Amino acid sequence: MPHPAERRLIFRHIDEPGYTPDLACYLRHGGYEVLKKSVARKPAELVDEVKKSGLRGRGGAGFPCGVKWTLVDRKSGKPVYLIVNADESEPGTFKDRYIIHQDPHQLIEGIMITCWANQVKQAYIYIRGEFPRGARILEQAIAEARAQRFVGPDVLGTGYGCEIFVHRGAGAYICGEETGLIESLEGKRPYPRIKPPYFPAVLGLYQCPTIVNNVETLCNVRHIAEIGGEAFARMGTPNNTGTRLLCVSGHVQRPGYYELECGKVTMGQLLHDICGGPRPGRTFKAVIPGGSSAKILRFGERFKVRQRDGSTVEWGVEDIPMDFDSLAACGSMGGSGGVIVMDDSVDMVAALANINAFYAHESCGQCTPCREGSLWMKKISARMVHGEARAQDGDLLKSVADQIAGRTICPFGEACAWPTQSFVLKFGDEFKGYAEARKNRPADAVALV
Amino acid sequence: MNLKPETVQRIDEVITHYPVKRSAALPLLHLVQEDQGFISSAAVEWIAQKLELQPINIYELVTFYPMFRQQPIGRRHIKVCRTLSCALLGSHRVCAEFQQQFGCRPGETSADGEVTLEFVECLASCGSGPVVAIDEELYEHVDVARAGGLAAQLKQHTAARPPA
Numbered sequence: 049m050p051h052p053a054e055r056r057l058i059f060r061h062i063d064e065p066g067y068t069p070d071l072a073c074y075l076r077h078g079g080y081e082v083l084k085k086s087v088a089r090k091p092a093e094l095v096d097e098v099k100k101s102g103l104r105g106r107g108g109a110g111f112p113c114g115v116k117w118t119l120v121d122r123k124s125g126k127p128v129y130l131i132v133n134a135d136e137s138e139p140g141t142f143k144d145r146y147i148i149h150q151d152p153h154q155l156i157e158g159i160m161i162t163c164w165a166n167q168v169k170q171a172y173i174y175i176r177g178e179f180p181r182g183a184r185i186l187e188q189a190i191a192e193a194r195a196q197r198f199v200g201p202d203v204l205g206t207g208y209g210c211e212i213f214v215h216r217g218a219g220a221y222i223c224g225e226e227t228g229l230i231e232s233l234e235g236k237r238p239y240p241r242i243k244p245p246y247f248p249a250v251l252g253l254y255q256c257p258t259i260v261n262n263v264e265t266l267c268n269v270r271h272i273a274e275i276g277g278e279a280f281a282r283m284g285t286p287n288n289t290g291t292r293l294l295c296v297s298g299h300v301q302r303p304g305y306y307e308l309e310c311g312k313v314t315m316g317q318l319l320h321d322i323c324g325g326p327r328p329g330r331t332f333k334a335v336i337p338g339g340s341s342a343k344i345l346r347f348g349e350r351f352k353v354r355q356r357d358g359s360t361v362e363w364g365v366e367d368i369p370m371d372f373d374s375l376a377a378c379g380s381m382g383g384s385g386g387v388i389v390m391d392d393s394v395d396m397v398a399a400l401a402n403i404n405a406f407y408a409h410e411s412c413g414q415c416t417p418c419r420e421g422s423l424w425m426k427k428i429s430a431r432m433v434h435g436e437a438r439a440q441d442g443d444l445l446k447s448v449a450d451q452i453a454g455r456t457i458c459p460f461g462e463a464c465a466w467p468t469q470s471f472v473l474k475f476g477d478e479f480k481g482y483a484e485a486r487k488n489r490p491a492d493a494v495a496l497v
Numbered sequence: 498m499n500l501k502p503e504t505v506q507r508i509d510e511v512i513t514h515y516p517v518k519r520s521a522a523l524p525l526l527h528l529v530q531e532d533q534g535f536i537s538s539a540a541v542e543w544i545a546q547k548l549e550l551q552p553i554n555i556y557e558l559v560t561f562y563p564m565f566r567q568q569p570i571g572r573r574h575i576k577v578c579r580t581l582s583c584a585l586l587g588s589h590r591v592c593a594e595f596q597q598q599f600g601c602r603p604g605e606t607s608a609d610g611e612v613t614l615e616f617v618e619c620l621a622s623c624g625s626g627p628v629v630a631i632d633e634e635l636y637e638h639v640d641v642a643r644a645g646g647l648a649a650q651l652k653q654h655t656a657a658r659p660p661a
């Protein structure tokens with residue numbers, strides 16, 4: 049059962065008894081009616097609706113979707129591609145998986161509306177390799193939709209044709225980064241491309257203009273086409289419109305996904321009221337608000353934030369509204385919507401060591417600062433946990449991280465530096481006193497590395 | 498290369514999905530690995546030839562992408578999630594339990610060749626951790642007791658299988 053505070057738009061039918069991923073079920077629930085109406089409209093009108101909606105990308109960067117679409121280079125005369133980013137690989141994020149496995153036609157309808165709006169004739173869904181069933185479900189759904197002419201050479205008798213193919217990744221996180229993804233889809237190692245000049249909107253897949261959007265973003269497009277951009281923009285808060293699928297994991301009583309209007313719920317309401325608060329006998333210590341790359345927030349820290357009207361407010365972590373701008377104003381980000389919660393049982397050095405191991409494993413290795421730095425950060429933090437901590441290790445970690453961020457081809461450089469920078473900044477005391485504190489660690493402490 | 502006829506058919510079909518043949522490299526690697534169990538050097542050469550590429554163009558993929566392997570693995574493939582959300586809820590103990598049950602460390606295969614154990618990165622199911630994938634099946638909220646139960650089930654399957 050959805051929590052009463054939720055506003056279910058995209059997850060309306062997720063985990064609903066009797067709701068199945070087949071076309072018949074989708075049609076019973078009004079499926080593809082929005083596509084029918086959309087192909088009767090001018091593509092430019094739809095782009096306009098999406099612009100008016102204020103929709104921001106749900107994959108991580110929060111870039112305005114309508115703006116992205118208008119950046120597509122139309123002068124080149126080359127075909128325009130759509131790539132659906134279904135890589136869902138940012139640790140802490142687990143929302144697209146439910147859409148893919150339980151409501152694939154919602155995504156396909158969103159894809160087809162997007163393709164019509166941008167006159168795209170070929171779309172690829174890049175799905176992470178660890179979702180083999182998801183890939184089959186999508187393929188099956190596309191075949192069903194094609195048989196009914198929702199997809200294919202003559203969409204709904206309009207003469208407009210568009211195909212969708214599913215392309216499976218093979219276990220590499222960097223394929224979620226859009227230019228790495230494009231290289232991977234071209235059959236290469238997923239080495240991200242440098243921008244400029246390789247902005248996907250200009251030089252994307254096969255050096256053609258390409259739109260890359262996240263699964264959740266494209267589902268939003270379906271709803272925007274249904275209710276109109278203005279109505280959509282009335283949900284959420286200004287500049288942070290619509291709903292957001294928040295994925296809560298770690299130390300709360302009721303982890304899981306929650307679809308909430310952007311910015312209408314604070315971190316405190318989310319974690320205490322909706323997720324049931326900390327485990328018995330525990331208190332919250334820290335939270336990573338937008339996937340493991342986002343800078344950590346420490347319970348007890350205060351943020352002075354300038355509002356849109358020019359006034360200043362002071363917030364604790366609990367007071368931060370869950371939206372892109374508020375989290376950014378507090379020095380972190382909404383990112384992918386993955387909220388990872390840690391209570392007072394957690395050893396922050398060990399938690400960082402766990403995160404660092406992830407980034408060291410996933411660096412593609414093109415840029416020296418990222419390839420070497422991510423490995424050094426992993427080794428230093430692991431050494432600390434394994435009993436050889438030195439008082440200066442926090443500073444050392446920070447100096448390595450500082451030498452990665454801003455010096456790499458792709459944003460993975462920042463993604464791997466931010467955890468270390470923020471952990472050391474906010475839990476510096478724990479890093480300094482680690483050698484001593486570790487000796488008193490309870491015997492039943494949960495191992496993180 | 499002795500590929501099943503349906504694999505060859507799917508390979509020929511998937512190549513048509515792309516304007517550039519090379520794009521079919523990952524799909525072909527998946528199909529061949531599903532058919533053969535792993536990617537041999539003969540398979541690398543076969544795929545390269547099929548896509549009009551050099552073997553190095555395929556080999557560099559096999560060595561980069563974690564899901565491709567150059568050796569056969571056990572009959573069953575256990576992947577325990579290692580990443581933070583699952584670790585916070587005890588996935589290291591879960592992995593240790595499998596390790597003890599099957600006598601192999603992460604990255605290894607049990608002596609009887611039945612089970613390969615891996616400690617993998619985030620499986621995108623962090624809200625129901627610790628999670629474990631056994632072949633294509635995802636198991637959620639797996640604590641040590643449940644891991645023991647899953648191991649017992651796997652052992653039962655092995656015992657029940659008629660000798661080859």
Ligand SMILES: Cc1cc2nc3c(=O)[nH]c(=O)nc-3n(C[C@H](O)[C@H](O)[C@H](O)COP(=O)(O)O)c2cc1C
Pocket residue numbers: 104105106107108109110111113133134135136137138221222223224225226227260261262263265266458459460463
């Ligand atoms: C290291 C890295 C990993 C990423 N992983 C994902 C991912 O798994 N899924 C996703 O949708 N976007 C991911 N992104 C963001 C994409 O690069 C891209 O911004 C996004 O797919 C654009 O879609 P949107 O505008 O709809 O959000 C990642 C970015 C980086 C730098």
Ligand code: SF4
Pocket residue numbers: 222239240410411412413414415416418419456457458459460461
């Ligand atoms: S920053 Fe890291 S992941 Fe990105 S291109 Fe450079 S080495 Fe690869």
Ligand code: FES
Pocket residue numbers: 139140141578579580581582583584618619620621622623624626628
């Ligand atoms: S951290 Fe285990 S599934 Fe994401």
